[in-house]
Amino acid sequence: MSQHTVAAFDEELTELAGWIAEMGGLAERMLVSAVTALARIDTDLAQTVIADDYRLDAAQRRIEENGVAIIARRQPMARDLREIVAAMRISSDLERVGDLAKNIAKRVxxxxxxxxxxxxxxxxxxxxxIALEQLKFVLDAYTARDEVAARVVRERDGEIDALYTSxxxxxxxxxxxxxxxITFCTHLLFCAKNIERIGDHATNIAESIHYLATGEQLGPDRPKHDEFEATSP
Amino acid sequence: MSQHTVAAFDEELTELAGWIAEMGGLAERMLVSAVTALARIDTDLAQTVIADDYRLDAAQRRIEENGVAIIARRQPMARDLREIVAAMRISSDLERVGDLAKNIAKRVxxxxxxxxxxxxxxxxxxxxxIALEQLKFVLDAYTARDEVAARVVRERDGEIDALYTSxxxxxxxxxxxxxxxITFCTHLLFCAKNIERIGDHATNIAESIHYLATGEQLGPDRPKHDEFEATSP
Known part of the structure; x- marks a missing residue:
C-alpha cells in the first residue's frame, strides 16, 4: 500500500476502534442504570436504558458495515485484517450486553x-x-491492545459463575x-442470569483481544461453573 | 471478474451456503433432542446435545473465516457481498440456537x-x-432465497411470544x-425462555434473508410481546 493509502487505512481503523470505545461506554452505563433502576424500582431510569439500546444496535450495524467495506476495499492481511474482524466481533458482544441490560430494565x-x-x-x-469491573477491565485492555487481559478476564469469569450459582x-x-x-425472585433470577451472561461477553471480548494480538483463536473449552451445579443431585 | 474467477467465486458461495444448511440441520436436531431429553429426563440424550455444540461452534468459526477471506480476495459488490455477510450473520444466529439447546440439555x-x-x-x-417449525421454515426460505419468509416468520414470532407469556x-x-x-419449574422457565429466544433467532435469520434479497435492513422495531406483560400491574 502507498503511504497515502496506509495513512487512510490507519484512520479507518482508528475510527472503528473509537466507535467500539463509545459502544463500550454506553453498554457500561446501561448496565449500571439497569441495576440501579432494579434496586430502586425506578421505572423512569429503566425507560432510559430501553431507549438507549437503539443507539447500541445502530453502532453495531455501522461497525459491521464499515468493517466489511474496509475489508473489501483494502484487502488487509494478518494483523490488519484481525483488527477489523476483532472490532466486528467485539461490537457484536457489546450489542448483546446492551440487550441484556435492556432486558433487566424491562423487568423493572x-x-x-x-x-x-x-x-x-x-x-x-x-x-x-463484578460484571461491570470485568467489562471496564476488558475494554481498557482493548484500548491498550493488552492480550494478557484474556487470561485475567477468563479466570475472573469463574468468580461470577460461582456467585451466580450461590x-x-x-x-x-x-x-x-x-x-x-415467587414472582419477584423469578425476575431476579433472570436478571442474575443476564448479568452472568454479560460476564461471558466480557470473556468473549477478552478472547477477541487475544486473537487480535496473537492470531490464535481461544477455543470454547473455557472453564464453566454455573447454576447447574447448584441443583444437581 | 473473468469467467474463471466468477465460476470459482460461485463455488465459494455455494460452499458457504452448504455449510449453513448443515449448521441448520444440526441446530434443528439439537433443539429436538434437547426437548425430548427434557420430556423424558433422558440424560444420555442430553449429553449428545452438549457434545454436538462443539461442531456448531466450529462450523460458525469456519464460515466467518471463509467469509472474511472471500471478501478480501474477491472484493464482491452489492448482492454478492450481501450473500457473504448474510451467511456470516445466519451462522452466528445458528450458533446461538445451538447454545440455547445445549443450555436446555444441561438443565435436564x-x-x-x-x-x-x-x-x-x-x-x-x-x-x-412452533420454534422448530419457524426454524425449518426460515432455513428452507434461505435455501430458496425467498424473501417473503421474513414477513411470515416475523408475524409468527408473535405467536411464540404470546405462548411464552402464557x-x-x-x-x-x-x-x-x-x-x-419451585426448582423444577424454575428450570422449565429458563428452558421456555431459551426456546422463545430460538424463535427470535429464526426472526433474525428471516431479516438476514430479506437483507440478502433486497439490500434493505429491517430495523430492531419488530413487534415484541413477552412475559413482562404477564406480570405487569
Missing part, C-alpha cells in the same frame, strides 16, 4: 407494583458490580420460604 | 433426580414445536401451588 417495569423485598436485590447488585440457590430458598416472593 | 442433567412432574413439561414441548404465568402458578415444584 414488570416488577413495579408487585410484592417485593429490596434485600433480595443485594445479591444481584453484588454480581453486577445466588440461584439463595433465590430458590426465598421462593420456598414465602410464595409471595 | 441438573433436573435429574429432583422432584418433577411431567405434565408441567407439556407447555414447553408445545412452544418448542407459559410463564402458568409455571409461576404451579410454583405458588406447591413449593416442591
Amino acid at each position: 417495569i414488570a416488577i413495579n407494583g408487585q410484592y417485593q423485598s429490596q434485600r433480595l436485590v443485594l445479591g444481584v447488585e453484588h454480581i453486577s458490580e 445466588l440461584f440457590r439463595e433465590l430458590l430458598t426465598y421462593m420456598m420460604e414465602d410464595p409471595r416472593n | 442433567i441438573a433436573i435429574n433426580g429432583q422432584y418433577q412432574s411431567q405434565r408441567l413439561v407439556l407447555g414447553v414441548e408445545h412452544i418448542s414445536e 407459559l410463564f404465568r402458568e409455571l409461576l402458578t404451579y410454583m405458588m401451588e406447591d413449593p416442591r415444584n
Whole structure:
C-alpha cells in the first residue's frame, strides 16, 4: 500500500476502534442504570436504558458495515485484517450486553407494583458490580491492545459463575420460604442470569483481544461453573 | 471478474451456503433432542446435545473465516457481498440456537433426580414445536432465497411470544401451588425462555434473508410481546 493509502487505512481503523470505545461506554452505563433502576424500582431510569439500546444496535450495524467495506476495499492481511474482524466481533458482544441490560430494565417495569423485598436485590447488585469491573477491565485492555487481559478476564469469569450459582440457590430458598416472593425472585433470577451472561461477553471480548494480538483463536473449552451445579443431585 | 474467477467465486458461495444448511440441520436436531431429553429426563440424550455444540461452534468459526477471506480476495459488490455477510450473520444466529439447546440439555442433567412432574413439561414441548417449525421454515426460505419468509416468520414470532407469556404465568402458578415444584419449574422457565429466544433467532435469520434479497435492513422495531406483560400491574 502507498503511504497515502496506509495513512487512510490507519484512520479507518482508528475510527472503528473509537466507535467500539463509545459502544463500550454506553453498554457500561446501561448496565449500571439497569441495576440501579432494579434496586430502586425506578421505572423512569429503566425507560432510559430501553431507549438507549437503539443507539447500541445502530453502532453495531455501522461497525459491521464499515468493517466489511474496509475489508473489501483494502484487502488487509494478518494483523490488519484481525483488527477489523476483532472490532466486528467485539461490537457484536457489546450489542448483546446492551440487550441484556435492556432486558433487566424491562423487568423493572414488570416488577413495579408487585410484592417485593429490596434485600433480595443485594445479591444481584453484588454480581453486577463484578460484571461491570470485568467489562471496564476488558475494554481498557482493548484500548491498550493488552492480550494478557484474556487470561485475567477468563479466570475472573469463574468468580461470577460461582456467585451466580450461590445466588440461584439463595433465590430458590426465598421462593420456598414465602410464595409471595415467587414472582419477584423469578425476575431476579433472570436478571442474575443476564448479568452472568454479560460476564461471558466480557470473556468473549477478552478472547477477541487475544486473537487480535496473537492470531490464535481461544477455543470454547473455557472453564464453566454455573447454576447447574447448584441443583444437581 | 473473468469467467474463471466468477465460476470459482460461485463455488465459494455455494460452499458457504452448504455449510449453513448443515449448521441448520444440526441446530434443528439439537433443539429436538434437547426437548425430548427434557420430556423424558433422558440424560444420555442430553449429553449428545452438549457434545454436538462443539461442531456448531466450529462450523460458525469456519464460515466467518471463509467469509472474511472471500471478501478480501474477491472484493464482491452489492448482492454478492450481501450473500457473504448474510451467511456470516445466519451462522452466528445458528450458533446461538445451538447454545440455547445445549443450555436446555444441561438443565435436564441438573433436573435429574429432583422432584418433577411431567405434565408441567407439556407447555414447553408445545412452544418448542412452533420454534422448530419457524426454524425449518426460515432455513428452507434461505435455501430458496425467498424473501417473503421474513414477513411470515416475523408475524409468527408473535405467536411464540404470546405462548411464552402464557407459559410463564402458568409455571409461576404451579410454583405458588406447591413449593416442591419451585426448582423444577424454575428450570422449565429458563428452558421456555431459551426456546422463545430460538424463535427470535429464526426472526433474525428471516431479516438476514430479506437483507440478502433486497439490500434493505429491517430495523430492531419488530413487534415484541413477552412475559413482562404477564406480570405487569
